[in-house]
Amino acid sequence: MSVLDRLQFYLMHFMPYPDVVPGRPQGQWVDIPNTHFDPEKGHKLYKEYLDELVLGDELGYDALVVNEHHSTFYSLMPSCSVIAGALIARTRQARICVFGTPITLTYPHRLAEEYAMLDVMSGGRLECAFPLGTGMEYWVNPLNPTNARERFRESMDVLMQAWTKPGPTRFDGEFYHYKYLNPFPLPYQKPHPKIYVVGSGGEDTVQYAAEKGYGYSQVFTPIAAQLKSFESYRSTAVKHGHTPDSESIIISAIPYVAETEAKAIEEARDHILFYFNNLLRTSDQMNTPPGYMPVDRLRKRLEAGVFQSSEITWEALTSVYRTVLGTPDQVAERIAFWCEQAQSSRIIVHLHTGDMPHWKAVKNITLFAEEVIPRLRRKMSPELKAAE
Amino acid sequence: MTHFQKSDRVVDRVRVQVLETGKGKPLVYFHGAGASGGFDELLPLAEQHRLIVPIHPGFGGSDDDLTINSVLDYVVHYAALFDALKLHEPVDLVGHSLGGWIASLFAIFQGHRVHRLALACPAGLRVPEHPGADLFMIPLEKLPSTLAASPTVLAKMTQGEVTVDIKVARYREMTSLARIIWERSYDPKLDRWLKRVSAPTLILWGEQDKILPVQQARRWADRLESGAEIATFDGVGHLVFLESPDAVKRVAFFLNGGGL
Numbered sequence: 001m002s003v004l005d006r007l008q009f010y011l012m013h014f015m016p017y018p019d020v021v022p023g024r025p026q027g028q029w030v031d032i033p034n035t036h037f038d039p040e041k042g043h044k045l046y047k048e049y050l051d052e053l054v055l056g057d058e059l060g061y062d063a064l065v066v067n068e069h070h071s072t073f074y075s076l077m078p079s080c081s082v083i084a085g086a087l088i089a090r091t092r093q094a095r096i097c098v099f100g101t102p103i104t105l106t107y108p109h110r111l112a113e114e115y116a117m118l119d120v121m122s123g124g125r126l127e128c129a130f131p132l133g134t135g136m137e138y139w140v141n142p143l144n145p146t147n148a149r150e151r152f153r154e155s156m157d158v159l160m161q162a163w164t165k166p167g168p169t170r171f172d173g174e175f176y177h178y179k180y181l182n183p184f185p186l187p188y189q190k191p192h193p194k195i196y197v198v199g200s201g202g203e204d205t206v207q208y209a210a211e212k213g214y215g216y217s218q219v220f221t222p223i224a225a226q227l228k229s230f231e232s233y234r235s236t237a238v239k240h241g242h243t244p245d246s247e248s249i250i251i252s253a254i255p256y257v258a259e260t261e262a263k264a265i266e267e268a269r270d271h272i273l274f275y276f277n278n279l280l281r282t283s284d285q286m287n288t289p290p291g292y293m294p295v296d297r298l299r300k301r302l303e304a305g306v307f308q309s310s311e312i313t314w315e316a317l318t319s320v321y322r323t324v325l326g327t328p329d330q331v332a333e334r335i336a337f338w339c340e341q342a343q344s345s346r347i348i349v350h351l352h353t354g355d356m357p358h359w360k361a362v363k364n365i366t367l368f369a370e371e372v373i374p375r376l377r378r379k380m381s382p383e384l385k386a387a388e
Numbered sequence: 389m390t391h392f393q394k395s396d397r398v399v400d401r402v403r404v405q406v407l408e409t410g411k412g413k414p415l416v417y418f419h420g421a422g423a424s425g426g427f428d429e430l431l432p433l434a435e436q437h438r439l440i441v442p443i444h445p446g447f448g449g450s451d452d453d454l455t456i457n458s459v460l461d462y463v464v465h466y467a468a469l470f471d472a473l474k475l476h477e478p479v480d481l482v483g484h485s486l487g488g489w490i491a492s493l494f495a496i497f498q499g500h501r502v503h504r505l506a507l508a509c510p511a512g513l514r515v516p517e518h519p520g521a522d523l524f525m526i527p528l529e530k531l532p533s534t535l536a537a538s539p540t541v542l543a544k545m546t547q548g549e550v551t552v553d554i555k556v557a558r559y560r561e562m563t564s565l566a567r568i569i570w571e572r573s574y575d576p577k578l579d580r581w582l583k584r585v586s587a588p589t590l591i592l593w594g595e596q597d598k599i600l601p602v603q604q605a606r607r608w609a610d611r612l613e614s615g616a617e618i619a620t621f622d623g624v625g626h627l628v629f630l631e632s633p634d635a636v637k638r639v640a641f642f643l644n645g646g647g648l
Contacts, residue, residue, distance in 0.1 A: 031525075077401070117527060138570075139525075142572075143568040143571070144566065144567070144571055145566065145570065146563055146566045146567045147567070148569065273430060283527070285525065285527055287526075288559075289566070289570075290524060290559060290562035290563040290565065290566035290571075291563040291566050291567065292572075293642050295556060295559060295560055295563070299552060299556050299558055302552045302555055302556065303552055
């Protein structure tokens with residue numbers, strides 16, 4: 001059975017605030033003056049972005065995905081759970097994916113509680129992904145990057161104990177001490193919602209996900225690096241007695257569909273470049289606070305000459321990240337290729353990007369659902385089609 | 389007394405490097421959060437002392453100790469190192485910046501080991517009206533001019549290429565520093581504890597210090613309560629001894645019993 005037989009489409013939104021502060025080569029993170037936030041603009045943006053995701057639910061996307069970033073124009077979602085709550089109230093069938101609050105930035109029992117609430121409120125539609133959090137988060141959340149990875153592991157232990165061991169229980173850790181760990185409510189799904197771990201290339205994150213049998217996703221890294229991590233993930237998972245399958249890995253892509261390839265490029269190219277050069281961009285300093293990255297990994301990166309603050313060109317972008325701008329046939333072909341390449345049947349698609357206006361996002365979300373998804377479904381193997 | 393002798397010691401299973409030179413009563417110097425530049429500016433102190441410069445775990449030529457996650461952990465480390473160095477009589481203790489913070493806590497909790505105390509722009513006191521700079525946020529290319537006010541020192545610091553090795557070494561030292569001060573770069577308890585220091589104390593400060601403002605000197609003197617002297621140096625930034633041979637002389641004078 002090919003991965004194409006079980007494709008699931010996750011519609012994700014970064015919910016940016018695109019009125020960036022000009023003249024900042026260090027990007028729009030950490031110490032941007034927050035007086036630049038205009039609440040009326042913000043109100044309009046939340047409405048449009050939520051409408052775009054709700055449209056996804058109506059059009060039959062399998063899942064809607066939101067995440068969390070702090071103190072940045074990159075994202076209007078410093079609380080993943082708040083947005084997820086707003087989505088649950090307005091959606092019926094799509095899974096709601098909190099991909100997600102960096103667990104180290106909050107008390108783990110609170111995340112256990114919040115996610116349980118979301119799962120119960122939605123009738124069991126929640127999926128969770130746990131990132132370490134970008135380096136930028138550690139400047140604005142008073143938390144030490146030097147032991148963040150140890151804290152992450154312990155936080156996950158607390159969360160899993162909270163969800164799976166009948167409470168109240170004790171937890172005596174390095175970072176957290178509970179005499180009564182007793183979350184109420186508990187998740188709707190048993191034993192708990194599906195869990196992924198999100199990394200950006202660090203071997204320890206890959207190993208952790210594989211060891212625990214969680215799913216894995218990798219962001220902000222070139223495709224080639226991702227595929228290496230996926231290999232490592234699968235072989236480690238097997239060593240620990242798990243059976244990774246096409247649902248264990250989630251990949252992501254930035255597609256834009258239009259009537260012709262030229263139109264797609266004309267409508268979307270600049271917004272995608274805007275995302276990379278104006279929103280994602282940050283400084284090495286902010287991206288890599290002390291202790292956040294192991295020293296040998298930093299050395300490799302410095303020797304390779306990779307810098308956070310360099311401007312990215314369209315050619316570079318399209319050759320290392322999953323971007324496709326074209327007709328439904330072209331977009332479907334690329335997506336099928338990427339899914340098979342990664343052996344993943346779950347793909348996150350960013351159909352609003354950068355400073356894209358609402359109408360383009362709506363067009364893209366609609367065309368993707370009505371033209372691209374059916375083409376991909378038609379690629380299912382003949383046996384499965386016969387069974388339908 | 390033209391150069392330091394380097395030796396290694398193992399303290400609580402951590403290998404640390406110790407620089408020594410000179411003969412006489414021991415003078416121990418606790419350095420700040422960067423140990424790659426050497427300490428030749430201190431050599432005049434070795435004219436009348438056995439000058440000992442131990443390198444903190446996590447810095448310079450010492451190994452890392454990943455179990456150290458507070459400034460007090462360094463105090464405990466140094467109590468053990470003093471025993472290993474057989475420093476059984478009270479020593480003169482000089483601390484710069486982070487080293488000044490460690491030295492002040494050492495003088496509180498290991499006061500019997502300290503004869504006289506000199507603190508050069510010490511870190512660690514909570515002074516919200518004159519807060520310190522965020523060392524972690526200063527980009528590498530702006531670091532020299534933020535640290536030093538002296539043009540000659542600045543010129544020396546900006547010579548030469550910034551290699552990958554230098555960047556990695558700096559990242560490693562900043563990680564050791566972050567381990568102990570990321571969440572909070574001062575200890576509110578020092579306000580409460582400093583009065584326990586009984587050693588005569590000299591406070592030195594560069595008037596153009598951009599890392600820790602010179603206005604903090606007064607707060608140190610107030611909290612110490614034992615009548616600490618303050619000596620400030622015009623045209624001098626955070627790297628007090630590197631920028632000012634006069635500051636080094638002032639310490640020598642003070643340790644010899646000279647004062648106001």
